[in-house]
Amino acid sequence: MSAILGRLNAGWYAILLCFPLTLLLQDSVQARLTYREGQTALLSESVFPTLIVIAMTAAWEGGRLAGGPVSMRSAVRSPLAVVGLSTAPGVVSGVAGHLAATMLSLSDAKVAPPLPSLRLYLGFVVVAWSVAVISWLVGYALDTVISVPLMAGAVYLGMIWPLFTGRIAFRSLLAEHSSCCSIAQEVDWRAVLAPFVFGVGLVGVGLAIAMWVWRPMRWSGLMVAVAVLVFAGGLAMPALIANRDQVQARDMDALVCKQSSSSSRLYCVWPEQDADLDALVREGDATLNAWATLGLPFAPETITTATMTSGDQDAVAVAFRPQPGRGDIAIALATAVLPEPYTCRDDLMGSYVTLMVWLALAGGASPGDRAIAQFAGMGSASSGPLAVAQARLAQAAELQRTWFEQEYAQLRAGCA
Amino acid sequence: MAGKAEVSAYLDLREVSYRYRRSADDVLAITHTFIQGRTILLGPNGAGKSTLLQLCANRIRLQHGAISLRAEGRILQSTTQAYRASVGFMPQHPTFVRGMSVHDQLVYAGWLAGLSEANAHRQATNWLERTNLARHAGKRCSDLSGGMQRRLAFAAAAIAEPSVLLLDEPTVGLDPHERSTFREILMDYNDEAIVLISTHQIDDLDLLADEIAVLAEGRLVFSGEASAFLGLADPDLPVLARAERAYAAAIRRGLAV
Numbered sequence: 001m002s003a004i005l006g007r008l009n010a011g012w013y014a015i016l017l018c019f020p021l022t023l024l025l026q027d028s029v030q031a032r033l034t035y036r037e038g039q040t041a042l043l044s045e046s047v048f049p050t051l052i053v054i055a056m057t058a059a060w061e062g063g064r065l066a067g068g069p070v071s072m073r074s075a076v077r078s079p080l081a082v083v084g085l086s087t088a089p090g091v092v093s094g095v096a097g098h099l100a101a102t103m104l105s106l107s108d109a110k111v112a113p114p115l116p117s118l119r120l121y122l123g124f125v126v127v128a129w130s131v132a133v134i135s136w137l138v139g140y141a142l143d144t145v146i147s148v149p150l151m152a153g154a155v156y157l158g159m160i161w162p163l164f165t166g167r168i169a170f171r172s173l174l175a176e177h178s179s180c181c182s183i184a185q186e187v188d189w190r191a192v193l194a195p196f197v198f199g200v201g202l203v204g205v206g207l208a209i210a211m212w213v214w215r216p217m218r219w220s221g222l223m224v225a226v227a228v229l230v231f232a233g234g235l236a237m238p239a240l241i242a243n244r245d246q247v248q249a250r251d252m253d254a255l256v257c258k259q260s261s262s263s264s265r266l267y268c269v270w271p272e273q274d275a276d277l278d279a280l281v282r283e284g285d286a287t288l289n290a291w292a293t294l295g296l297p298f299a300p301e302t303i304t305t306a307t308m309t310s311g312d313q314d315a316v317a318v319a320f321r322p323q324p325g326r327g328d329i330a331i332a333l334a335t336a337v338l339p340e341p342y343t344c345r346d347d348l349m350g351s352y353v354t355l356m357v358w359l360a361l362a363g364g365a366s367p368g369d370r371a372i373a374q375f376a377g378m379g380s381a382s383s384g385p386l387a388v389a390q391a392r393l394a395q396a397a398e399l400q401r402t403w404f405e406q407e408y409a410q411l412r413a414g415c416a
Numbered sequence: 417m418a419g420k421a422e423v424s425a426y427l428d429l430r431e432v433s434y435r436y437r438r439s440a441d442d443v444l445a446i447t448h449t450f451i452q453g454r455t456i457l458l459g460p461n462g463a464g465k466s467t468l469l470q471l472c473a474n475r476i477r478l479q480h481g482a483i484s485l486r487a488e489g490r491i492l493q494s495t496t497q498a499y500r501a502s503v504g505f506m507p508q509h510p511t512f513v514r515g516m517s518v519h520d521q522l523v524y525a526g527w528l529a530g531l532s533e534a535n536a537h538r539q540a541t542n543w544l545e546r547t548n549l550a551r552h553a554g555k556r557c558s559d560l561s562g563g564m565q566r567r568l569a570f571a572a573a574a575i576a577e578p579s580v581l582l583l584d585e586p587t588v589g590l591d592p593h594e595r596s597t598f599r600e601i602l603m604d605y606n607d608e609a610i611v612l613i614s615t616h617q618i619d620d621l622d623l624l625a626d627e628i629a630v631l632a633e634g635r636l637v638f639s640g641e642a643s644a645f646l647g648l649a650d651p652d653l654p655v656l657a658r659a660e661r662a663y664a665a666a667i668r669r670g671l672a673v
């Protein structure tokens with residue numbers, strides 16, 4: 001039966017399958033190399049338009065089946081079976097299209113395996129299904145000319161409305177789970193639960209009302225009341241997480257540590273990064289040794305991927321993508337030892353980028369390294385900061401150190 | 417025609433009444449038992465024929481009274497799923513799913529009527545043959561003529577071979593040839609079933625009807641065999657004129673009570 005119903009809306013489903021891929025091509029879907037939920041977070045923007053298309057498809061399908069030869073009231077099949085079966089192809093297409101875009105994006109970023117956080121992705125499925133069911137019922141009740149744009153608008157408003165973006169929607173849950181630090185954060189369980197309860201409650205209300213209208217039974221009124229209560233519970237969930245961050249710091253005891261073989265330096269990473277710990281130790285030691293050869297004053301005792309409290313001179317926090325190379329680690333260390341760029345005066349940003357690139361190259365990174373190109377935002381190797389840094393590297397060590405000390409002092413003065 | 421001694425299927429309406437919202441009076445108030453065979457429902461516009469059929473089909477909610485079906489040794493209340501599975505309804509203005517082929521339309525109707533998907537496919541093919549629509553199976557419904565659409569709607573109502581078949585003005589607007597074709601298809605339907613047909617056409621009553629029921633102002637004013645109905649008028653009149661006179665007499669007599 002789903003094949004028969006599916007054939008009807010093949011065009012819509014094709015759009016749902018291809019739409020996220022289109023977003024991918026437009027760079028609206030991006031996956032930087034991150035760990036855990038951060039990957040899903042980066043893809044959350046593309047959920048927004050996908051949900052709108054799912055809503056339009058379901059409203060269209062509901063309107064189409066409303067004209068069927070057998071009334072829903074007199075059909076033997078329950079409204080739940082009809083709604084479930086006819087919304088399934090749209091939801092599956094939307095989720096499959098989005099998942100394909102996600103995996104392509106993650107694969108392109110060399111994340112293995114190229115899967116988003118399934119725990120959070122399930123939130124997308126629940127919300128997509130609730131949107132589809134409600135849209136189908138509206139489509140069944142109203143003329144298609146009205147229901148399709150109405151549901152597109154309703155979903156749009158639902159997604160941009162502060163109540164939803166701020167507290168309920170998994171979209172905000174994910175978006176606020178910033179990519180750089182997601183490895184050091186835990187998602188608050190209430191923030192995960194809220195969209196689930198909200199989505200299931202919304203579906204429950206819709207189906208209970210449908211049963212009430214089409215198949216009144218002794219307990220129909222009670223069913224609607226229970227469904228409304230569950231829905232209200234879903235709406236109340238955000239109150240529980242109001243004024244709280246939707247993420248919280250991870251327990252530091254989970255860190256996995258390893259000592260450098262050539263010094264007392266300690267490297268610590270989260271369990272998900274365990275496979276990259278050896279690379280961090282190897283490339284970190286090599287970078288810091290190269291800096292020491294030049295006489296640079298950076299010799300932290302602890303290098304960790306946990307977020308550090310400010311003011312700790314002996315410990316630095318680094319962030320890097322999976323399977324890091326020399327360039328990734330050198331850039332990560334340079335970022336950790338230089339002042340925060342967003343605190344610098346605008347006129348110092350050029351110096352900051354040049355110094356960063358020079359530090360990475362001095363630490364042994366290759367000029368053609370992708371990490372350096374990405375960081376500097378350069379389209380080609382001949383761009384400004386890289387050329388300046390390479391020219392400095394060609395100078396005597398003493399000259400380089402003198403230049404560095406001047407630039408570094410200037411940065412420290414200009415970046416609070 | 418089913419003889420009284422052979423009757424094994426009943427559609428029982430007990431104190432059934434229906435009133436539209438904002439209406440002061442019931443549009444229908446009836447207690448009656450329909451038996452197996454073809455019963456023609458006659459009555460002026462607004463007499464309650466469509467309301468009666470829609471109540472029996474669960475298309476509108478029963479407000480008062482009870483409807484039950486006795487068939488194959490079981491008594492099924494109208495609120496049960498088993499009852500719904502035993503009833504097929506053809507509306508006065510059939511509608512179809514936009515874009516769906518004729519064959520798929522029937523498969524979908526069969527599935528909604530409770531058939532498994534495989535069985536719905538088999539029955540769809542069967543009913544396309546029986547309604548002479550097999551060569552139009554791949555067409556969209558909008559490409560069918562009015563008569564073909566009526567036949568398709570009949571097939572959709574009958575695809576699960578229900579014990580009760582409710583047809584609301586099934587031949588309205590059809591030309592004589594299409595009416596004749598439709599009548600043949602209907603005559604071919606299961607003799608054991610209860611078939612209620614509301615209509616204004618009385619020229620072929622003697623060919624089609626086992627029983628006649630006449631409604632007026634929401635009440636049943638005549639019920640009996642076709643011969644008894646025609647007996648209300650002068651037997652020397654031509655068939656059509658006799659049926660018209662009998663119809664007028666039934667209504668006049670019923671409303672005078």
